Every structure is written in structure tokens, then in C-alpha cells.
Amino acid sequence: MFSHDVKTQGVDEKRPSHLDVFLLFLKIGCLGFGGPYALLTYLEKEIVEKKKWLASEVFWEGVAIGQLTPGPIYFATAVFCGYRLLGSFGAMNAALASILPAFILTLILGYFYLYIQHLPGLQITITLLLAVVAGLLISIVWKDRNKFFKTKIQRLIGFLILIILVFFHVNAILVLVSAAILGAFFLGPEKST
Numbered sequence: 474m475f476s477h478d479v480k481t482q483g484v485d486e487k488r489p490s491h492l493d494v495f496l497l498f499l500k501i502g503c504l505g506f507g508g509p510y511a512l513l514t515y516l517e518k519e520i521v522e523k524k525k526w527l528a529s530e531v532f533w534e535g536v537a538i539g540q541l542t543p544g545p546i547y548f549a550t551a552v553f554c555g556y557r558l559l560g561s562f563g564a565m566n567a568a569l570a571s572i573l574p575a576f577i578l579t580l581i582l583g584y585f586y587l588y589i590q591h592l593p594g595l596q597i598t599i600t601l602l603l604a605v606v607a608g609l610l611i612s613i614v615w616k617d618r619n620k621f622f623k624t625k626i627q628r629l630i631g632f633l634i635l636i637i638l639v640f641f642h643v644n645a646i647l648v649l650v651s652a653a654i655l656g657a658f659f660l661g662p663e664k665s666t
Contacts, residue, residue, distance in 0.1 A: 489526055494563050497524070498551055498570035507602075509547040511609045516550065526558055533620060540649065548572065626659050 489497075497519055505515040513536060521532050532554065539549035548571055555567025589595060614621070622628045634652055637643050 489524070489558055491559060491562060491566055494555055494558055495566045495570045498555070498567045499574065501551075502571050502574035507606045507609050509545050510613055511606060512547040513550060514609065514613050516547070516554070520554055527554060529620070531557060533617075541653075627656075630655055630659070 501512060501515050501519065505512040517529075517532055520526050521529050527535075532550075535550045535553035535557070536546065538553055539546040542549045548568070551567040551571045552564045556564035559566070622631050630652060634648055637648055638645065
């Protein structure tokens with residue numbers, strides 16, 4: 474069913490079971506707060522650093538593919554990782570486990586939010602959480618900057634995109650497509666060694 478060789482997909486010697494994959498994504502879904510990029514940080518720590526199921530390069534390929542697909546990037550990356558680990562059923566495990574906690578929690582919080590939305594401390598708490606998420610995003614980019622920007626031209630393109638997004642408020646999809654075209658034009662295919 475899943476014909477990829479374990480070594481070629483960057484997986485450690487011991488492949489996880491379907492239950493292992495389901496429980497990992499369920500854990501991240503239950504305990505991972507802070508938005509999609511914070512969840513990606515948790516996922517990378519678990520799947521690459523702690524469990525060593527996927528190589529870092531394979532994980533970041535999944536993140537790049539997740540950026541190109543519609544919907545939340547964490548969900549698309551989770552499905553990619555599940556697929557790379559255990560094929561189609563691994564992808565379904567990762568998908569179900571990733572959305573189940575958020576779905577249940579959203580139902581519960583949505584119900585209670587109707588009754589507590591006017592509490593003065595709630596707005597302050599939400600504002601503080603947004604600041605924490607912004608800090609998490611900055612820390613992710615800073616920590617992995619050498620993985621993202623390996624050459625001077627990549628750094629230049631990244632800096633130009635940051636300026637365009639922050640100061641000119643250009644649509645992110647247009648910027649993403651333009652960056653892909655510029656990257657392909659300036660960088661070309663990587664030469665195999």
C-alpha cells in the first residue's frame with residue numbers, strides 16, 4: 474500500500490504505529506495553543522527532534538506544501554506528515570486527530586463565550602494572547618532562519634516580501650505566487666550532487 478522506503482522518507486528505524494500517529498496529533502491538537510505556526514513548532518519538536526520520525530528537511534517540505542494548499546497550514550502539514558509516515562491511512566489519522574480537539578473545544582467555548590463576552594478581563598486576556606502568538610511566530614522564523622534563507626538572494630527575496638506585506642498590504646496569495654516565480658527564476662532547480 475505504501476511503497477516508499479523508510480530511509481528515503483527520512484524516518485527513523487522504528488516506524489510509528491497508526492495509534493502512535495493518532496495519539497501524537499491528538500496531543501498536539503489538545504495542548505497546542507497559539508495558532509497554526511505555534512502548532513508547527515510543537516509538531517516539529519515532537520516529530521523531528523523528539524521522536525525522529527521525519528528528517529527536518531522532509532518536515533519543512535511539508536510546511537512548504539502546506540503553504541501552497543488551501544486551508545490552515547498546520548492541518549495540511551499534519552496530513553503531509555501522516556502520509557509520509559504511514560501512507561493514506563496515516564494521513565487520515567493525522568487529519569482526524571488534528572481537528573477533533575479543536576472542533577470539540579470550539580463547540581464548548583462558543584457556547585460559553587455568548588455568556589462571558591462582556592467581561593472586562595476577557596478582552597485584556599485576548600490581547601495578551603495575541604502578543605504571545607506574535608512572539609512565537611518571530612521566534613520560529615529567527616530559530617529556523619538558516620533553514621529558510623540559505624543564500625543571499627533568498628535573504629533578499631525574504632526581506633522584500635516582508636516589506637511588501639508589512640508596508641504595502643499586498644494580498645498574501647499574490648505575494649506567495651510572485652515569490653514562487655521569482656524563486657524559480659533566480660534560484661532555478663537545485664543541482665544534484
